[in-house]
Amino acid sequence: MxxxxxxxxxxxxxxxxxxxxxxxxxxxxxxxxxxxxxxxxxxxxxxxxxxxxxxxxxxxxxxxxxxxxxxxxxxxxxxxxxxxxxxxGASYYILYAVFSILTTSIFVGIYLFGEKFNLYHLFSVVSAVLAILLFHLGQTTGK
Structure with a gap:
Protein backbone atom coordinates (compact mmCIF):
# COMPACT_ATOMS: atom_id res chain seq x y z
CA MET A 1 0.00 0.00 0.00
CA GLY A 89 10.04 26.23 -13.47
CA ALA A 90 8.69 22.80 -12.71
CA SER A 91 11.92 21.07 -13.73
CA TYR A 92 13.55 22.59 -10.65
CA TYR A 93 11.37 20.34 -8.52
CA ILE A 94 14.23 17.86 -8.59
CA LEU A 95 16.18 20.20 -6.32
CA TYR A 96 13.33 20.24 -3.81
CA ALA A 97 12.95 16.46 -4.06
CA VAL A 98 16.62 15.78 -3.39
CA PHE A 99 16.89 18.34 -0.62
CA SER A 100 13.73 16.83 0.83
CA ILE A 101 15.39 13.41 0.87
CA LEU A 102 18.31 14.86 2.76
CA THR A 103 16.33 16.96 5.24
CA THR A 104 13.29 14.76 5.79
CA SER A 105 14.45 11.20 5.27
CA ILE A 106 17.95 11.60 6.67
CA PHE A 107 17.72 14.35 9.29
CA VAL A 108 14.16 13.86 10.55
CA GLY A 109 13.69 10.14 9.88
CA ILE A 110 17.09 8.72 10.72
CA TYR A 111 18.67 11.32 13.00
CA LEU A 112 15.68 12.58 15.00
CA PHE A 113 13.47 9.46 14.97
CA GLY A 114 16.17 6.79 14.78
CA GLU A 115 14.66 5.00 11.80
CA LYS A 116 16.55 2.20 10.05
CA PHE A 117 19.57 3.12 7.89
CA ASN A 118 21.72 0.66 5.97
CA LEU A 119 24.16 0.52 3.07
CA TYR A 120 21.37 0.80 0.48
CA HIS A 121 20.08 3.93 2.17
CA LEU A 122 23.59 5.36 2.03
CA PHE A 123 23.73 4.61 -1.71
CA SER A 124 20.42 6.42 -2.15
CA VAL A 125 21.80 9.50 -0.36
CA VAL A 126 24.90 9.48 -2.57
CA SER A 127 22.61 9.15 -5.61
CA ALA A 128 20.55 12.10 -4.38
CA VAL A 129 23.63 14.28 -4.06
CA LEU A 130 24.76 13.17 -7.53
CA ALA A 131 21.31 14.10 -8.85
CA ILE A 132 21.81 17.67 -7.64
CA LEU A 133 25.21 17.82 -9.30
CA LEU A 134 23.90 16.38 -12.58
CA PHE A 135 20.92 18.73 -12.55
CA HIS A 136 23.22 21.70 -12.01
CA LEU A 137 25.40 20.56 -14.92
CA GLY A 138 22.32 20.11 -17.08
CA GLN A 139 21.13 23.62 -16.31
CA THR A 140 24.49 25.30 -16.88
CA THR A 141 25.81 23.46 -19.95
CA GLY A 142 24.47 22.62 -23.36
CA LYS A 143 21.93 25.44 -23.62
Whole structure:
Protein backbone atom coordinates (compact mmCIF):
# COMPACT_ATOMS: atom_id res chain seq x y z
CA MET A 1 0.00 0.00 0.00
CA UNK A 2 2.89 2.39 0.56
CA UNK A 3 3.42 2.51 -3.22
CA UNK A 4 -0.25 3.44 -3.75
CA UNK A 5 -0.09 6.22 -1.17
CA UNK A 6 3.17 7.53 -2.65
CA UNK A 7 1.57 7.55 -6.12
CA UNK A 8 -1.48 9.41 -4.81
CA UNK A 9 0.79 12.01 -3.19
CA UNK A 10 2.89 12.26 -6.37
CA UNK A 11 -0.22 12.81 -8.49
CA UNK A 12 -1.46 15.54 -6.13
CA UNK A 13 1.97 17.10 -6.13
CA UNK A 14 1.99 17.13 -9.95
CA UNK A 15 -1.37 18.98 -9.93
CA UNK A 16 -0.01 21.35 -7.30
CA UNK A 17 3.15 22.02 -9.33
CA UNK A 18 1.25 22.50 -12.58
CA UNK A 19 -1.11 25.01 -10.95
CA UNK A 20 1.77 26.95 -9.43
CA UNK A 21 3.76 27.06 -12.66
CA UNK A 22 0.77 28.12 -14.80
CA UNK A 23 -0.31 30.85 -12.39
CA UNK A 24 0.53 34.44 -13.20
CA UNK A 25 3.22 36.03 -11.08
CA UNK A 26 2.01 38.69 -8.70
CA UNK A 27 3.48 41.40 -6.54
CA UNK A 28 1.72 39.60 -3.71
CA UNK A 29 2.34 35.84 -3.88
CA UNK A 30 0.13 35.36 -0.84
CA UNK A 31 -3.00 35.90 -2.96
CA UNK A 32 -2.36 32.68 -4.85
CA UNK A 33 -1.08 30.78 -1.80
CA UNK A 34 -4.02 31.81 0.34
CA UNK A 35 -6.55 31.00 -2.37
CA UNK A 36 -5.40 27.43 -2.87
CA UNK A 37 -4.92 26.93 0.85
CA UNK A 38 -8.56 27.93 1.48
CA UNK A 39 -9.70 25.46 -1.19
CA UNK A 40 -7.50 22.78 0.36
CA UNK A 41 -8.98 23.49 3.82
CA UNK A 42 -12.53 23.19 2.45
CA UNK A 43 -11.67 19.85 0.83
CA UNK A 44 -10.04 18.62 4.04
CA UNK A 45 -13.09 19.66 6.09
CA UNK A 46 -15.34 17.78 3.67
CA UNK A 47 -13.11 14.70 3.87
CA UNK A 48 -13.12 14.86 7.67
CA UNK A 49 -16.89 14.29 7.64
CA UNK A 50 -16.26 10.67 6.65
CA UNK A 51 -14.06 9.86 9.64
CA UNK A 52 -14.56 9.44 13.39
CA UNK A 53 -15.25 12.72 15.18
CA UNK A 54 -15.34 11.58 18.79
CA UNK A 55 -12.39 12.86 20.83
CA UNK A 56 -11.35 15.39 18.17
CA UNK A 57 -11.03 18.30 20.62
CA UNK A 58 -8.84 16.29 22.98
CA UNK A 59 -6.72 15.07 20.08
CA UNK A 60 -6.12 18.64 18.92
CA UNK A 61 -5.28 19.77 22.46
CA UNK A 62 -2.74 16.95 22.88
CA UNK A 63 -1.10 17.79 19.55
CA UNK A 64 -1.09 21.62 19.57
CA UNK A 65 2.69 21.92 19.33
CA UNK A 66 2.90 19.40 16.48
CA UNK A 67 0.04 21.18 14.68
CA UNK A 68 1.87 24.50 15.07
CA UNK A 69 5.16 23.02 13.84
CA UNK A 70 3.49 21.33 10.86
CA UNK A 71 1.56 24.49 9.96
CA UNK A 72 4.73 26.59 9.96
CA UNK A 73 6.47 23.90 7.91
CA UNK A 74 3.65 23.83 5.37
CA UNK A 75 3.73 27.63 5.14
CA UNK A 76 7.46 27.59 4.42
CA UNK A 77 7.01 24.75 1.89
CA UNK A 78 4.20 26.54 0.05
CA UNK A 79 6.18 29.77 -0.07
CA UNK A 80 9.28 27.99 -1.33
CA UNK A 81 7.29 26.11 -3.98
CA UNK A 82 5.63 29.30 -5.19
CA UNK A 83 8.91 31.09 -5.77
CA UNK A 84 10.69 28.02 -7.14
CA UNK A 85 8.01 27.18 -9.69
CA UNK A 86 6.98 30.68 -10.78
CA UNK A 87 10.52 32.01 -11.05
CA UNK A 88 12.42 28.95 -12.29
CA GLY A 89 10.04 26.23 -13.47
CA ALA A 90 8.69 22.80 -12.71
CA SER A 91 11.92 21.07 -13.73
CA TYR A 92 13.55 22.59 -10.65
CA TYR A 93 11.37 20.34 -8.52
CA ILE A 94 14.23 17.86 -8.59
CA LEU A 95 16.18 20.20 -6.32
CA TYR A 96 13.33 20.24 -3.81
CA ALA A 97 12.95 16.46 -4.06
CA VAL A 98 16.62 15.78 -3.39
CA PHE A 99 16.89 18.34 -0.62
CA SER A 100 13.73 16.83 0.83
CA ILE A 101 15.39 13.41 0.87
CA LEU A 102 18.31 14.86 2.76
CA THR A 103 16.33 16.96 5.24
CA THR A 104 13.29 14.76 5.79
CA SER A 105 14.45 11.20 5.27
CA ILE A 106 17.95 11.60 6.67
CA PHE A 107 17.72 14.35 9.29
CA VAL A 108 14.16 13.86 10.55
CA GLY A 109 13.69 10.14 9.88
CA ILE A 110 17.09 8.72 10.72
CA TYR A 111 18.67 11.32 13.00
CA LEU A 112 15.68 12.58 15.00
CA PHE A 113 13.47 9.46 14.97
CA GLY A 114 16.17 6.79 14.78
CA GLU A 115 14.66 5.00 11.80
CA LYS A 116 16.55 2.20 10.05
CA PHE A 117 19.57 3.12 7.89
CA ASN A 118 21.72 0.66 5.97
CA LEU A 119 24.16 0.52 3.07
CA TYR A 120 21.37 0.80 0.48
CA HIS A 121 20.08 3.93 2.17
CA LEU A 122 23.59 5.36 2.03
CA PHE A 123 23.73 4.61 -1.71
CA SER A 124 20.42 6.42 -2.15
CA VAL A 125 21.80 9.50 -0.36
CA VAL A 126 24.90 9.48 -2.57
CA SER A 127 22.61 9.15 -5.61
CA ALA A 128 20.55 12.10 -4.38
CA VAL A 129 23.63 14.28 -4.06
CA LEU A 130 24.76 13.17 -7.53
CA ALA A 131 21.31 14.10 -8.85
CA ILE A 132 21.81 17.67 -7.64
CA LEU A 133 25.21 17.82 -9.30
CA LEU A 134 23.90 16.38 -12.58
CA PHE A 135 20.92 18.73 -12.55
CA HIS A 136 23.22 21.70 -12.01
CA LEU A 137 25.40 20.56 -14.92
CA GLY A 138 22.32 20.11 -17.08
CA GLN A 139 21.13 23.62 -16.31
CA THR A 140 24.49 25.30 -16.88
CA THR A 141 25.81 23.46 -19.95
CA GLY A 142 24.47 22.62 -23.36
CA LYS A 143 21.93 25.44 -23.62
Missing amino acids: HIVYALIAAFGNALFTFGQKKSETSNNPFLFLLSYTVLCAVLLLFSALFFEKEGAREYIQRNLFQIFLSGVGLYITFLGFYFLFTRF
